[in-house]
Amino acid sequence: MKLLPTFKSTILMIPSLSFKMTAAELMYKPFRRYPALFADNFDKSWLHKDFVQISDAFEKPAKNYKDAIPDDLLRKEMDGVYSFNVFNDVFLQMFNEEINHFYDVSESENIPVKRPNSMNNYGVIVNEIGLRPMITAFQQTYLWPLSRHLFPVEASQFDNHHSFIVRYRAEEDLGLDMHTDDSDVTFNVCLGEEFTGATLSFCGMFGAVNHRQHRLTYHHEVGRAILHLGSRRHGADDIQSGRRSNLIVWNHNYAYRARGINSWDRDSQYEQEEGIPSPVCLSYTHDRDYEVYKELPEAAKKQKRKPWCPPPGASTKDIMLKVDYTYGARIVLLYMLC
Numbered sequence: 001m002k003l004l005p006t007f008k009s010t011i012l013m014i015p016s017l018s019f020k021m022t023a024a025e026l027m028y029k030p031f032r033r034y035p036a037l038f039a040d041n042f043d044k045s046w047l048h049k050d051f052v053q054i055s056d057a058f059e060k061p062a063k064n065y066k067d068a069i070p071d072d073l074l075r076k077e078m079d080g081v082y083s084f085n086v087f088n089d090v091f092l093q094m095f096n097e098e099i100n101h102f103y104d105v106s107e108s109e110n111i112p113v114k115r116p117n118s119m120n121n122y123g124v125i126v127n128e129i130g131l132r133p134m135i136t137a138f139q140q141t142y143l144w145p146l147s148r149h150l151f152p153v154e155a156s157q158f159d160n161h162h163s164f165i166v167r168y169r170a171e172e173d174l175g176l177d178m179h180t181d182d183s184d185v186t187f188n189v190c191l192g193e194e195f196t197g198a199t200l201s202f203c204g205m206f207g208a209v210n211h212r213q214h215r216l217t218y219h220h221e222v223g224r225a226i227l228h229l230g231s232r233r234h235g236a237d238d239i240q241s242g243r244r245s246n247l248i249v250w251n252h253n254y255a256y257r258a259r260g261i262n263s264w265d266r267d268s269q270y271e272q273e274e275g276i277p278s279p280v281c282l283s284y285t286h287d288r289d290y291e292v293y294k295e296l297p298e299a300a301k302k303q304k305r306k307p308w309c310p311p312p313g314a315s316t317k318d319i320m321l322k323v324d325y326t327y328g329a330r331i332v333l334l335y336m337l338c
């Protein structure tokens with residue numbers, strides 16, 4: 001009898017990858033509030049009961065795991081975008097307290113804080129402060145089985161991750177411009193707190209005819225995660241009030257990347273766009289024709305912009321027909337871009 005492998009029996013841990021302790025990790029180590037968060041383990045008791053049920057489904061061999069996971073536990077937001085409750089209040093309280101404590105100590109002790117990217121001024125790369133082993137344990141034991149079920153090609157294995165906190169509030173960063181991630185599968189969980197606005201908008205896949213067409217606006221819920229491919233265009237909409245923090249894990253699959261599928265050759269892999277881009281899907285960082293549709297925001301004026309999208313020949317001719325003649329200068333600009 002041929003045995004069906006379970007996900008648990010084929011888990012690939014990452015012993016070959018070793019990471020040097022960073023200066024921030026060394027400096028923060030004496031101040032750690034919850035040592036369990038820095039261990040090479042993710043305690044199952046930290047999972048939301050929904051995710052325990054999802055995870056347990058992968059413990060047993062099955063031809064079709066879909067039958068074992070109720071739709072109300074794993075919500076399909078749209079094709080290729082899924083959400084689920086993942087962490088319980090115990091973990092959220094502990095994790096948030098640790099991160100906030102790190103922010104306080106980093107100020108008082110002058111610990112260098114590495115930001116996730118140049119457009120996020122208040123987040124922190126949690127791998128850099130000692131949380132990598134715990135997140136690796138979570139990724140390999142709990143996140144990967146579900147990811148492989150949902151994205152069999154992109155999540156055939158997880159070899160590494162880039163994990164960070166993003167933080168939005170009215171007097172700080174408001175949101176994040178439309179982009180794709182340097183990630184094969186992105187896990188994004190809301191850690192809190194209370195807020196209005198701050199939704200997450202999804203558009204099409206990179207280079208597809210609908211790359212810049214709006215598909216979904218997702219409303220974050222504390223403790224609930226969303227899972228999607230990194231190559232889907234998305235952006236964090238502005239927060240209206242309060243404060244939102246999310247933990248984001250960019251999962252990397254080296255074998256998938258080695259096949260070159262995700263190399264994102266902008267010119268050769270970009271199809272002719274199917275229509276005028278949705279306003280919410282425009283990126284002031286990446287889009288050459290942004291100003292045809294919108295005024296540049298203040299944030300864009302502070303950037304050294306190198307817009308490239310869409311590549312020459314990929315924008316739809318329909319755009320030119322639908323631009324009002326009162327915007328003559330914009331039409332000229334559009335012709336120049338195309």
Ligand SMILES: [Fe+2]
Pocket residue numbers: 179180181234
């Ligand atoms: Fe992203």
